[in-house]
Amino acid sequence: MDRPAVLRLGDQTVAEYTWRPDLPGTTSPRPYLHPVRTMAGTVVTALRPTSHQHHLGVSIAVADIDGHNFWGSRTFVEGHGPAWLHNHGTQEHVRWARRTPDQLRHSLRWMSIDREQLLTERRTWTARPIDSDSWALTCEFALTNSTGRALRMQSPAAVGRAGAGFGGFFWRAPSGPGECRVAAASGDGLEAVHGSRSSWLTVSAPVGDGRWWTLVFLAADPATRDDPWFLRTRDYIGVGSSLSWDSPLMLPPDTTMTRRIVVVVADGVLPPGRAAALSAEFGA
Structure with a gap:
C-alpha cells in the first residue's frame, strides 16, 4: 500500500487519502478518505468497524453494477436476501492529474472480479477553509461507461430491501457517547431526512467532555440535488447521496x-440557519 495523499489547510492535516489500499477482496477495495478531522483535530470518519468491515471512511461505492458488488460484504439478491457471492469489484488508481496540499485529482478504473473494465472515473477532492472552526470538503466525480452495453446500477x-437505497458517495462517521442530532431543510430527525x-x-x-462535531452535507449541482439522501443513525452513523434509490x-x-x-466539517453544533447559509454559498 502506498503512503496516503494528504489534504492540508495551512500546516494542519485535515484528511488523508488512501488511494491504493491493501484490503481483502470482500470489502470491494477502493480508495478512501480516513481520517478526516475537524479544525480542532477531532476525527469524524470510521474505518472498517467491527460490524461493517467494508465501511471505509469516505468513499464512492455502489452495491450492484450489472451484478458486480462495488460496495463490499454481501449482495442483496431479489427474492432471497443478502448472500455471499464471488462478485466483488475493485476501484483502481490509474494516474494523478493533480496532487497539491488542498486538492487531489486522479483517474480510476472500476474492474469486475473477472477483470472487465466497467467504468472509468475522474475524481477530485478539494479542501477549503471557512473559519477557525470549520472547513469544506468537496467531492466531484465523473463516471463513464466503458463497456459496449448499458450498465444497470442499483x-x-x-431489488426489494425497503429503505436500503445506498450507493454512491458514502460517509461512515464514528458513533459518539450519546445520540446524534439530525436536521435538514426537509425537517428534523431521521424520518424527515432519509429518502x-x-x-x-x-x-x-x-465526542465527550461537552464537545461536539457537525457535518453539513450539501448537494452542490442539479444532478446531485435530484439524488435522495440515505441516512442511518441506528447502530452507526452513515450518510450517503444515493445514485439509485x-x-x-x-x-x-x-x-x-x-x-x-x-461537506462542511465543523467543531461544535451548527444552527440550522448556518447550514442553510452554507447551502446557498456552496450549492450554486
Whole structure:
C-alpha cells in the first residue's frame, strides 16, 4: 500500500487519502478518505468497524453494477436476501492529474472480479477553509461507461430491501457517547431526512467532555440535488447521496454521469440557519 495523499489547510492535516489500499477482496477495495478531522483535530470518519468491515471512511461505492458488488460484504439478491457471492469489484488508481496540499485529482478504473473494465472515473477532492472552526470538503466525480452495453446500477432497495437505497458517495462517521442530532431543510430527525431531496442536512454527534462535531452535507449541482439522501443513525452513523434509490439507474455506453457533494466539517453544533447559509454559498 502506498503512503496516503494528504489534504492540508495551512500546516494542519485535515484528511488523508488512501488511494491504493491493501484490503481483502470482500470489502470491494477502493480508495478512501480516513481520517478526516475537524479544525480542532477531532476525527469524524470510521474505518472498517467491527460490524461493517467494508465501511471505509469516505468513499464512492455502489452495491450492484450489472451484478458486480462495488460496495463490499454481501449482495442483496431479489427474492432471497443478502448472500455471499464471488462478485466483488475493485476501484483502481490509474494516474494523478493533480496532487497539491488542498486538492487531489486522479483517474480510476472500476474492474469486475473477472477483470472487465466497467467504468472509468475522474475524481477530485478539494479542501477549503471557512473559519477557525470549520472547513469544506468537496467531492466531484465523473463516471463513464466503458463497456459496449448499458450498465444497470442499483441499490438493494431497487431489488426489494425497503429503505436500503445506498450507493454512491458514502460517509461512515464514528458513533459518539450519546445520540446524534439530525436536521435538514426537509425537517428534523431521521424520518424527515432519509429518502428526501433536501438541499442540506446536518448530523451532529458528541465526542465527550461537552464537545461536539457537525457535518453539513450539501448537494452542490442539479444532478446531485435530484439524488435522495440515505441516512442511518441506528447502530452507526452513515450518510450517503444515493445514485439509485428504489429503481435502477441505467448508464448507456460511452455516457458520463457527474456528481458534486460538499461537506462542511465543523467543531461544535451548527444552527440550522448556518447550514442553510452554507447551502446557498456552496450549492450554486
